[in-house]
Amino acid sequence: xxxxxxxxxxxxxxxxxxxxxVIARTMMLARxxxxxxxxxxxxxxxxxxAQHLAQAVRFKTISYGGGAHEDEKNAALDAMRNWLAxxxxxxxxxxxxxxxxxxLLFTWKGQNPNLPPVLLxxxxxxxxxxxxxxxxxSHPPFSGDISGGYVWGRGAVDDKGCLIMILEAAxxxxxxGFTPTRTVMVAAGQDEEVGxxxxxxxxxxxxxxxxxxxxWVLDEGGMIxxxxxxxxxxxxxxVSIAEKGYxxxxxxxxxxxxxxxxxxxxxxxxxxxxxxxxxxxHPFASGLDDIQREKYEAIAPFVPFPQRMLLANLWLTGPxxxxxxxxxxxxxxxxxxxxxxxxxxxxxxDNVIPPEARATINxxxxxxxxxxxxxxxxxxxxxxxxxxxxESKESPSEASxxxxxxxxxxxxxxxxxxxxxxxxxxxxxxxxxxxxxRHYLGIADDVLRLDPFHFAPDDLHMIHGTNERLxxxxxxxxxxxxxxxxxDWK
Ligand SMILES: [Zn+2]
Numbered sequence: 001x002x003x004x005x006x007x008x009x010x011x012x013x014x015x016x017x018x019x020x021x022v023i024a025r026t027m028m029l030a031r032x033x034x035x036x037x038x039x040x041x042x043x044x045x046x047x048x049x050a051q052h053l054a055q056a057v058r059f060k061t062i063s064y065g066g067g068a069h070e071d072e073k074n075a076a077l078d079a080m081r082n083w084l085a086x087x088x089x090x091x092x093x094x095x096x097x098x099x100x101x102x103x104l105l106f107t108w109k110g111q112n113p114n115l116p117p118v119l120l121x122x123x124x125x126x127x128x129x130x131x132x133x134x135x136x137x138s139h140p141p142f143s144g145d146i147s148g149g150y151v152w153g154r155g156a157v158d159d160k161g162c163l164i165m166i167l168e169a170a171x172x173x174x175x176x177g178f179t180p181t182r183t184v185m186v187a188a189g190q191d192e193e194v195g196x197x198x199x200x201x202x203x204x205x206x207x208x209x210x211x212x213x214x215x216w217v218l219d220e221g222g223m224i225x226x227x228x229x230x231x232x233x234x235x236x237x238x239v240s241i242a243e244k245g246y247x248x249x250x251x252x253x254x255x256x257x258x259x260x261x262x263x264x265x266x267x268x269x270x271x272x273x274x275x276x277x278x279x280x281x282h283p284f285a286s287g288l289d290d291i292q293r294e295k296y297e298a299i300a301p302f303v304p305f306p307q308r309m310l311l312a313n314l315w316l317t318g319p320x321x322x323x324x325x326x327x328x329x330x331x332x333x334x335x336x337x338x339x340x341x342x343x344x345x346x347x348x349x350d351n352v353i354p355p356e357a358r359a360t361i362n363x364x365x366x367x368x369x370x371x372x373x374x375x376x377x378x379x380x381x382x383x384x385x386x387x388x389x390x391e392s393k394e395s396p397s398e399a400s401x402x403x404x405x406x407x408x409x410x411x412x413x414x415x416x417x418x419x420x421x422x423x424x425x426x427x428x429x430x431x432x433x434x435x436x437x438r439h440y441l442g443i444a445d446d447v448l449r450l451d452p453f454h455f456a457p458d459d460l461h462m463i464h465g466t467n468e469r470l471x472x473x474x475x476x477x478x479x480x481x482x483x484x485x486x487x488d489w490k
Contacts, residue, residue, distance in 0.1 A: 039419035042480035054144030057153035063193040090174035102190040103199035117183035122163035123192035126155035150469040169482035195395035204439035214444040216409035219437035221449025240449035245365030245399035248392035257355030272357035282381035286336035298427035409446040420481035
């Protein structure tokens, strides 16, 4: 009896301690950390910049991934580079310009060229408009219309938006006779939307050969979220400190071919179907990582008490968050390596059993997995000697290293964001797609990603989708942001 009573008291004691920790942590995160003070306003002629962006949108630099359209795209890239030279004469005067492939690399030599340089990146190419959806656009996708407070068109955000803002910032500083303390480079890729091998892949290899090593690289990828958490209507900058890896595997199943009137128990199509199901039914390890934990801790001060209790105590509530995130593909992709079967191929005629069947599966690797470990995982899941697992040559890349959020680059960028965007909170995140910045991972201390534009939850659909547009009110702060980044980095 006494023992039961003691055990009961023990349990009560544990509950009291856990509750005390939960409440203490919730109280601790009631207030956001101090933000950098707002910087002196930088006046920008947003309409003038909008007109430049509109012109940039009109160049049909569409990446189809080779084929018949390549000449058209190259001509558009040539025209766009010439237009950039005319539009940004002061920057072209102070910076060395190199055309590498069809891409651009600018080197703006700093006063202290011995310090590691920094790299600002964007890409000139855009994804195609899905045939049949042109009519859904409020303004034709390559019109570059300026209407209703927006610049409309494919690439207005991704990524001519970033490119034009970077060049406007550099042009303005160059026209005042400013010289950066450190060397600033700007890279504008030609083929990011199809892997970037011919553009930034070559630029990065060239720079590696020259022995260039960057203090940091800033590319597209993060964003300013108007609603960073359901119900939290307070903008927050989400800076991407890592990027998922990319792997495509082809499964080739073998079986007995022959006449369909005499099927055997060894058919390639069935074997393949089982293999695909086995892969999908063996998901990769999943769960909140340090990046997501940091992100939710940064959001915690801005949510009501009950939700804050959840976000401030992920050591206890992590499994609940995992389950919530799993229900939303965009968030679930942050928890684990994703598995997406994309192509199936077998057979040539309805009455012929094919001896071979193929499936293509695309994986986006979480930093806890590698290409090698993912392939081993897939082979083990399939466990069938008559199914070959072949690595596709489709630009595989490991997940990126994770930038240090206590490091100089992230701290610097956080301050510049807060100076430029009214002291908004900044949180880390991971980019679930692939960007050109991955080519620089080997020659940079830190790689960070941000599109300095506001996104409402619905706006995410326009990237690679319909009605892509950039708000003119985003232009001034974005140009000011890049100006500060160039000016303040010492
Ligand atoms: Zn992009």
